[in-house]
Amino acid sequence: MSEPIPIVNYLVLGEAPHLVSYECTNCKARFFGRRNACASCFGSEFNQVEVATTGELRSFTIVAFAAPGVEVPFVSGIIDCDGTSVNANIINTKPDPEHVVLGMKVQLATYSMGADADGVEAIGFGFEPIEAA
Template structure:
């Protein structure tokens, strides 16, 4: 396997890729970015929490304008993760007519680019889970 790095610090690449959040040890609020203090309660102690790779689609929109190297249209989504946490990511390989809030989704990683040393930059999105 090629050398891989995640495109964001909160994506964990292992045998079961998942997202990791900073969790306030006082009020359990979750944050993807590093914090000096909790935005909810003001405390300063955090622990790491592995988040579920599944969830439900809360909201979405179809995007038609982007930078020159970004293929449009694409679906930008907000996902409520099972067990807690909310993340914004793209919905992958989905037809607009098949999408509705409440659909079960699953995290999926993909290679977003490769550098001159053949290191793969790995990104994530969500795909609609097959419920049949």
Template sequence: MAPTMEVRVAGQIPFVDYLVLDDDEPHLVAQECTKCGARFFDRRNACANCFATDFTTTPIAREGTVRAFTIVAFAAPGIPVPFVAAVVDCDGTQVRANLINVEPDAEHVRDGMKVRLATYPIGTDSEGTQAIGFGFEPVS
């Protein structure tokens, strides 16, 4: 009888804790202060706005509007340039992220541009698990 081999299905993990991949539609979640409603990404011990210590997890809108951006022309070695770094207003929550799937020039990017959350693979480890990052892409 031939030995059996375990077949591992390659998985995906989010690059940041506030990116949720489990659902049909990936989305971001924020920690929302139960006292003042301020929202933060990543873990918090206290609210930077009112100093309260109770938070709930809140899903963030998948679509938003570019409120500010810069075209990055110089970066650390190994980082491809140019790229677009932006602040996206997602229904009142400000998200800092790169714009993807768009030409990084002033002809293609503008304040007020409608965008939606998009995910992409960043890399794969030796066991086949993909790290998944996020950015925002123009809404067609």
């Protein structure tokens, strides 16, 4: 068996999966995925920073129609993780307005997207509601 691979290169797996963003050393804007220049100030130096694995749902859309093969409905959201905006799906809950509400607390969750012909498993991520204690 091979090691599972994250579906995007800014998802870091392991015992405590988390997202990594590039932070512009000049203006502190954060981006996911490697880029050559900062979209805010055109700076070209970045530090890699760990993004908080918990956050608050800032905005969401319940997607009812999608490309063939994509299960609908699903919830596409923008999560504020301690100041970093993350675009991700809200998972492990029912995709309706009763279960998905603005401002709710969510946490990073990973899931298997299946394996390819060589048995390499791909891991995707989303955010799931944090159960009220």
